[in-house]
Amino acid sequence: MLRFFGFRLLRAAITIVMVVSFAFVVLRLSGDPAQIIMGADAPPEAIAAFRRAWGLEEPLWLQYFHYFGAILSGDLGRSMRDGRDAIALVVERIPATLALTVPALLIKLGLGIPAGITAALHRNSFIDRAVMMLAVAGFTVPSFVLGLLLVLVFAVQLGWLPSGGQESWRHAILPIVTMGVGGAAVLARFTRSAMLEVLGQPYIRTASAKGVPWRAVVWGHALPNAAIPTVTIIGFMVGSLIAGAVVVESVFSWPGVGRLLVVAVANRDLAVVQCILLLVAATMVTANLVVDLLYGALDPRLRQRTA
Amino acid sequence: MSEPLIALRGLTVDFGGAPALRGIDLAVAPGEALGLVGESGCGKSVTWLAALGLLPGRARIAGSVRLGGEELLGAPPALLDRVRGGRVAMIFQDPASSLNPVHRIGRQVAEALGLHRGLRGAAARAEARRLLDQVGIPDAGRRLDAYPHELSGGQSQRVMIAMALAGRPELLVADEPTTALDVTIQAQILDLLGALRRETGMALVLISHDLGVVSETCERVAVMYAGRIVEEAPVDRLFARPTHPYTQGLLGALPPLDGPRRPLAAIPGGVPEPNAMPPGCAFAPRCPHAAAACAAGVPAPVPIEPGHAAACLRAARELVPA
Numbered sequence: 001m002l003r004f005f006g007f008r009l010l011r012a013a014i015t016i017v018m019v020v021s022f023a024f025v026v027l028r029l030s031g032d033p034a035q036i037i038m039g040a041d042a043p044p045e046a047i048a049a050f051r052r053a054w055g056l057e058e059p060l061w062l063q064y065f066h067y068f069g070a071i072l073s074g075d076l077g078r079s080m081r082d083g084r085d086a087i088a089l090v091v092e093r094i095p096a097t098l099a100l101t102v103p104a105l106l107i108k109l110g111l112g113i114p115a116g117i118t119a120a121l122h123r124n125s126f127i128d129r130a131v132m133m134l135a136v137a138g139f140t141v142p143s144f145v146l147g148l149l150l151v152l153v154f155a156v157q158l159g160w161l162p163s164g165g166q167e168s169w170r171h172a173i174l175p176i177v178t179m180g181v182g183g184a185a186v187l188a189r190f191t192r193s194a195m196l197e198v199l200g201q202p203y204i205r206t207a208s209a210k211g212v213p214w215r216a217v218v219w220g221h222a223l224p225n226a227a228i229p230t231v232t233i234i235g236f237m238v239g240s241l242i243a244g245a246v247v248v249e250s251v252f253s254w255p256g257v258g259r260l261l262v263v264a265v266a267n268r269d270l271a272v273v274q275c276i277l278l279l280v281a282a283t284m285v286t287a288n289l290v291v292d293l294l295y296g297a298l299d300p301r302l303r304q305r306t307a
Numbered sequence: 308m309s310e311p312l313i314a315l316r317g318l319t320v321d322f323g324g325a326p327a328l329r330g331i332d333l334a335v336a337p338g339e340a341l342g343l344v345g346e347s348g349c350g351k352s353v354t355w356l357a358a359l360g361l362l363p364g365r366a367r368i369a370g371s372v373r374l375g376g377e378e379l380l381g382a383p384p385a386l387l388d389r390v391r392g393g394r395v396a397m398i399f400q401d402p403a404s405s406l407n408p409v410h411r412i413g414r415q416v417a418e419a420l421g422l423h424r425g426l427r428g429a430a431a432r433a434e435a436r437r438l439l440d441q442v443g444i445p446d447a448g449r450r451l452d453a454y455p456h457e458l459s460g461g462q463s464q465r466v467m468i469a470m471a472l473a474g475r476p477e478l479l480v481a482d483e484p485t486t487a488l489d490v491t492i493q494a495q496i497l498d499l500l501g502a503l504r505r506e507t508g509m510a511l512v513l514i515s516h517d518l519g520v521v522s523e524t525c526e527r528v529a530v531m532y533a534g535r536i537v538e539e540a541p542v543d544r545l546f547a548r549p550t551h552p553y554t555q556g557l558l559g560a561l562p563p564l565d566g567p568r569r570p571l572a573a574i575p576g577g578v579p580e581p582n583a584m585p586p587g588c589a590f591a592p593r594c595p596h597a598a599a600a601c602a603a604g605v606p607a608p609v610p611i612e613p614g615h616a617a618a619c620l621r622a623a624r625e626l627v628p629a
């Protein structure tokens with residue numbers, strides 16, 4: 001078990017280092033932060049001073065080296081725009097993002113899983129076809145299109161809900177629904193196929209053959225097995241609680257981490273971008289770790305192998 | 308046969324235009340051991356899955372399955388749940404995947420004990436342990452807490468048998484219980500089934516490809532071909548006077564008693580596809596004795612002598628004294 005964890009943690013650390021390094025290189029090669037932040041027609045002395053102040057005149061490898069040294073000592077740098085601690089800037093946006101992504105996750109789970117199970121249990125029935133049609137629709141329509149569509153109907157046409165901003169809980173409804181519906185569609189499809197796979201297994205027939213009523217076969221025998229693959233996709237969803245709202249936050253002008261990221265990238269505000277990516281990578285990696293633990297809890301075969 | 312325990316009458320099964328069973332008449336007497344043999348795909352499994360309501364919903368089933376006074380076809384789910392694992396238990400070919408991988412063995416056996424004998428908690432555990440003992444699982448007390456993946460194929464099949472015994476069945480249907488196991492284990496499982504039948508007095512239906520296996524374990528044999536029973540006789544009688552050309556072919560394909568076992572492949576040709584049944588006798592394309600009349604109509608079973616019947620025109624002709 002300890003070795004299993006050691007291995008997992010090492011892999012997690014490597015993942016984070018790779019994400020951060022990649023971002024470092026791409027961001028620095030794709031444009032000069034000094035130019036972008038100071039403006040195209042800033043005087044050359046001002047730009048040179050900016051570069052000196054932020055260590056941008058050093059060779060890339062040295063910057064990289066300093067950057068990692070700072071991270072390891074817990075310093076994530078400061079925003080080149082307003083000089084505040086990058087981490088503080090990012091952290092203060094987290095609640096706003098979670099206010100969208102957590103309810104959206106609940107919708108995904110609460111809608112997607114029951115829909116997938118129902119569809120599988122009534123395979124090829126009207127219900128199955130209806131659920132799958134909706135799921136394919138929810139799954140193919142990109143979230144910005146769905147978001148705009150919802151705005152058109154509920155904000156512009158009907159005037160029931162605001163189209164953007166963060167003034168009240170009513171502002172959160174459309175972005176939450178936009179994210180929730182798409183995720184529910186993905187989860188419904190996935191749950192359905194996991195469930196169909198399990199229902200075709202010989203042990204399900206065994207349960208029926210020993211007289212277990214069908215409801216109990218579904219709850220006691222099929223679901224615990226179908227949960228195993230489904231946990232993977234739920235893990236992805238949990239892993240994207242922080243970063244998964246970029247598009248929707250932009251569409252609905254919601255001041256969360258996602259919007260901050262878009263703005264910071266546009267400005268080449270390196271420290272902020274990297275801070276967000278670090279956070280995102282850490283969330284993903286943690287979610288993966290939790291998924292691995294859940295696998296062990298759900299599947300005795302894995303428990304044994306990793307113990 | 309006086310009063311059959313279970314009687315299938317005119318049982319037909321259709322999977323969306325492809326007939327899998329084309330009228331099965333078969334009865335099992337209390338306590339008897341009946342072998343059901345035939346090549347792969349002839350409908351052996353479907354026969355008993357249909358009888359117990361275990362086929363998927365798209366299977367169209369007709370005919371009658373009577374257990375004592377009760378009709379099982381179209382019976383309400385509550386009745387079927389009481390019968391399955393209660394009066395009639397069934398075990399399958401692939402024991403490893405027939406046990407639920409996420410539940411402990413003890414729990415799976417205890418579930419059947421709870422359903423059919425009302426045992427729970429410590430009482431169920433004690434009885435589950437006794438059953439594992441009875442089917443020859445060493446260290447039964449500890450094995451209760453094992454998961455299926457920790458068992459060998461032979462042990463899994465023993466657990467399946469223990470689970471089947473939990474409801475004190477009057478009939479155990481064993482669908483190729485040894486096909487997935489290696490030869491020494493096969494013999495052990497067959498011996499176990501024979502011993503359990505003597506101990507408990509339950510009837511046994513043993514489904515197999517292998518006439519040899521059936522002849523060692525059963526008293527009576529039914530031979531199936533393309534969704535029908537083509538011959539039925541006591542074991543000795545069938546070996547002494549096989550009447551249907553298909554049975555003769557099977558026996559011809561049987562290896563010598565002391566030789567290695569081979570699959571039944573010595574009859575030339577293959578089983579007809581369900582959606583391309585020849586008219587008349589389904590065996591005609593492979594039959595060395597086929598005549599024009601054989602294609603005219605499906606031959607009905609002809610009694611050769613009490614307890615022995617064959618569905619073949621030639622058998623019928625030879626019965627008529629010259």
Ligand SMILES: Nc1ncnc2c1ncn2[C@@H]1O[C@H](COP(=O)(O)OP(=O)(O)OP(=O)(O)O)[C@@H](O)[C@H]1O
Binds near residue numbers: 327348349363516
């Ligand atoms: N669930 C199903 N859906 C469609 N067709 C099926 C289904 N189950 C069985 N069949 C068809 O019914 C026929 C009889 O199958 P069955 O499994 O009873 O054969 P079998 O005699 O048990 O063969 P084997 O020795 O290979 O187990 C085959 O043609 C098979 O393809």
Ligand code: SF4
Binds near residue numbers: 592
């Ligand atoms: S009925 Fe005709 S074809 Fe069929 S088995 Fe008998 S002799 Fe052969």
Ligand SMILES: [Mg+2]
Binds near residue numbers: 352353482483
């Ligand atoms: Mg079979």
